[in-house]
Amino acid sequence: MAKKILLLLGDYTEDYETMVPYILLKTLGYEVHTVCPDKKAGDYVKTAIHDFEGDQTYTEKRGHNFVLNKDFTEVCLGDYDGLYISGGRSPEYLRNNEDVVNIAKYFLTNSKPIAAICHGPQILVATGMLRGRKLTAYPSVAPEIRACGAEYIEVQGDNAVVDENLVTSPSWAAHTSILSEFLILLGAKIKL
Known part of the structure; x- marks a missing residue:
């Protein structure tokens, strides 16, 4: 039976940080459920494409419509072997959703593999469970990480x-680094 991964998304999630892990994990045989609060299977989230073009911060362009394949309300956390939190702008508002924070708390409490990219750690910060942990994120999230x-x-x-x-x-x-390390946490044999 394939291991199940929960991919947590919201509108204006970063396009690459959604598409790449989804495609790679599916290609490797993982069952990946894509979910967003207040949305169900068949709905979609809008993505944003962020790029580094020499400005003081990243630029943002409209990306794609990414179709969700699982109802948020039907998620049974005990069914999942890992959690992947995409970045972009969605973590900024998703961290205010109690159900989203409880998902992150579940994976932290049960020491199940978690990958969080870019602004994704904002959701982990909202759990209040990171004291003493070491992590990185998009640099603008550093003050939040330190403050918790x-x-x-x-x-x-x-x-x-x-x-x-x-x-x-x-x-x-x-992507190569975070996905390789996430797969190792899931028990895959990866040659680095």
């Missing part, structure tokens, strides 16, 4: 940080 008692690790954009069951990275430029 966790250690922000500054890394090059193509690297990931692993702390027990948690792997984080600053952006889609680190």
Whole structure:
């Protein structure tokens, strides 16, 4: 039986940070359920494409419509082997949803593999459970990470940080790192 991954999304999730993990995990045989609060299977989230073009921050363009394949209200957390939190703008407002925060708390409490990319760690910060943990994120999230008692690790954009069951990275430029480490946490044999 394939391992199940919960991919947590919201409108204006970062396009690459949604599409790439979804496609890779599915290609490797994982069952990936894509969910968003207040949406059901067949609905979609709008994505945003972020790029680094020499400005003081990333630029943002409208991406694609990404179709969800699972009703948010039908998620049974005990069925999942791992949680993947995409970045972009969606974590900023999803962290205010009690059900979303409870999903993150469940995976943290049960030491199940979690990957959070870019702004995704904002949802983990909202759990109040990161004190003493080490993680990275998009640099603008660093103050939030430090404020909750966790250690922000500054890394090059193509690297990931692993702390027990948690792997984080600053952006889609680190897909190889974050996905390889997430797969290792899931028990896959990866040649790095």
